[in-house]
Amino acid sequence: MFESIEAQALKESASAPLRSEFLQREFERLKTFSLLIYVVSIFMWLLFDLIVSFMGGQGFTWRSMVFLGVFGVLTLVLGFTRKAAHFDVLTVLLVLGLTVGVRMIVDGLPPAVHSSWLMLAAASLLYSVSVLPLRRWAFFAVQVVIWLVLNPFLGTSTEPGELRGVLTACYSVFLCALTLYAFLKFREARFSNYIMSRLLLDQAYNDPLTQIPNRRAFMTHAQQRLQAIPREYDHFLMMIDIDNFKKVNDTYGHDIGDEVLKRVAADIKTVMAEFDYARLGGEEFAIYLPAVRREDAAGLATELCRLVREQPAEHPVTISIGITRVEDGDTLNQALIRADSALYESKHTGKDRYTFHS
Ligand SMILES: Nc1nc2c(ncn2[C@@H]2O[C@H](COP(=O)(O)OP(=O)(O)OP(=O)(O)O)[C@@H](O)[C@H]2O)c(=O)[nH]1
Incomplete structure (x- = not known):
């Protein structure tokens, strides 16, 4: 009984303006958390770059400094961002920067390990981004960017027909499906909670007959x-x-x-x-x-x-x-x-x- 009432209430209330309002509120609530995800992702990228630069003997070049500068600016912009729609664009840009940066670092490693590192980077980025308060289009765009730039078959020695290639392809599909499913499911669950708490507040503070405050x-x-x-x-x-x-x-x-x-x-x-x-x-x-x-x-x-x-x-x-x-x-x-x-x-x-x- 309760479940069918809840489903009916959700169906009646889930309008497009309410969805935008929800996403805006989510962004406002999770802005500090999103900043943290940005900083941690950039830090992980820097750590990877430093290890490959010094232990891998590539040297820390001006390119790394340019990437760091861009990431820093994007993080700073997020600090001043008020609209959820701008956050979506910012995140796609950051992911683009991080993936291009990772690809350039990985290219400096021995070819045999290219695809493993690309997969590892793709997995880390996908998991991090799946917890951010993004709109659907932005998460799909992030997936596209990640699989285009960090494609483990592109410019590597991994062949799709070999054992390593098949395993890599299977893991890529699993990763893509899992993060997509988790992102959509959690987003839907948070949206339902938002609608239910709004309805509850509405009923607690409004007079149902006259529709004015009680x-x-x-x-x-x-x-x-x-x-x-x-x-x-x-x-x-x-x-x-x-x-x-x-x-x-x-x-x-x-x-x-x-x-x-x-x-x-x-x-x-x-x-x-x-x-x-x-x-x-x-x-x-x-x-x-x-x-x-x-x-x-x-x-x-x-x-x-x-x-x-x-x-x-x-x-x-x-x-x-x-x-x-x-x-x-x-x-x-x-x-x-x-x-x-x-x-x-x-x-x-x-x-x-x-x-x-x-
Ligand atoms: N239709 C309707 N009537 C209500 C509601 N709540 C209270 N009432 C009625 O409001 C009436 C209040 O009447 P009284 O308080 O006796 O006052 P009155 O007739 O307005 O007389 P005065 O206040 O002296 O002008 C009662 O008949 C209640 O039954 C409601 O939600 N809907």
């Missing part, structure tokens, strides 16, 4: 705003309640009541777009207004009452609003209690109005 989201956000001290401007808290809502339910039924709730939530969203708003429960809503003047709060309340009242709807309603200034040292609950008592005042002086707590 009480939990409001308490979290408003608490953060309330704690921002010193305050440059005043903060206000509004509580909103639909007038005679029980009558709407009793007369037209709960479905119409739900439609009214959605409509009022949409009006709140329109007028209060730049503030933290939420459905607290039932037909009650709250809004936290940081850095506004008293007249701004009054203007917004007037505008919201008007919009709800004049909404061309089959079942028109009005709302009442209670407003309080958030004092220094207030807890959120204290401010909510004062806004609620101002709301009570609005209800008892005729409804369809706002009242400031005095």
Whole structure:
């Protein structure tokens, strides 16, 4: 049961924009790790070059310095890279540089060992790159570059028909398939986790009926705003309640009541777009207004009452609003209690109005 719900949720949510968002988040999360992979790969390349240069008697030439310079620049660029798409290009370039570098070093070794070292380099690079947060095209491009430049049959004494050649070919295919499969599988698993945690957060912090934030989201956000001290401007808290809502339910039924709730939530969203708003429960809503003047709060309340009242709807309603200034040292609950008592005042002086707590 759970598995089929999960599969359905994944199917419905796995859109292209969400995939790009996931890749961007993955890149941001794994950027330091990616830098580490870059540095370790370059270090391994340098170690190989130094061993072959000094123990192998080839000498450490200016070419090695050029390669090191290019790798250093690419690593530095990664440090400043913010977009996942740029990281893909950077990685393909680094792999191209590393493979060409390896090929040049290997060419200086005795021909009998060429293909073994090329295979070893290809395996190390493929494993390292398969753990990076790359897009599919970039990983495929890396595979192509590696098998083109480090091809163990190209420019070596290994023949495809010989025993060594057959073994090399089998291992190449195995390596290619294994890294490709691991890359795609892990990527898919991480994507599923991402979607599931997003859905979970969405349900925990959003009201399913009105699709606006719920009480939990409001308490979290408003608490953060309330704690921002010193305050440059005043903060206000509004509580909103639909007038005679029980009558709407009793007369037209709960479905119409739900439609009214959605409509009022949409009006709140329109007028209060730049503030933290939420459905607290039932037909009650709250809004936290940081850095506004008293007249701004009054203007917004007037505008919201008007919009709800004049909404061309089959079942028109009005709302009442209670407003309080958030004092220094207030807890959120204290401010909510004062806004609620101002709301009570609005209800008892005729409804369809706002009242400031005095
Ligand atoms: N349709 C619907 N009704 C709800 C929901 N949550 C709470 N209610 C109803 O909201 C109504 C709240 O009514 P009351 O609190 O008595 O207030 P009222 O009729 O709005 O009267 P005043 O507040 O004095 O204007 C009750 O009938 C609840 O059943 C919901 O999610 N959907």
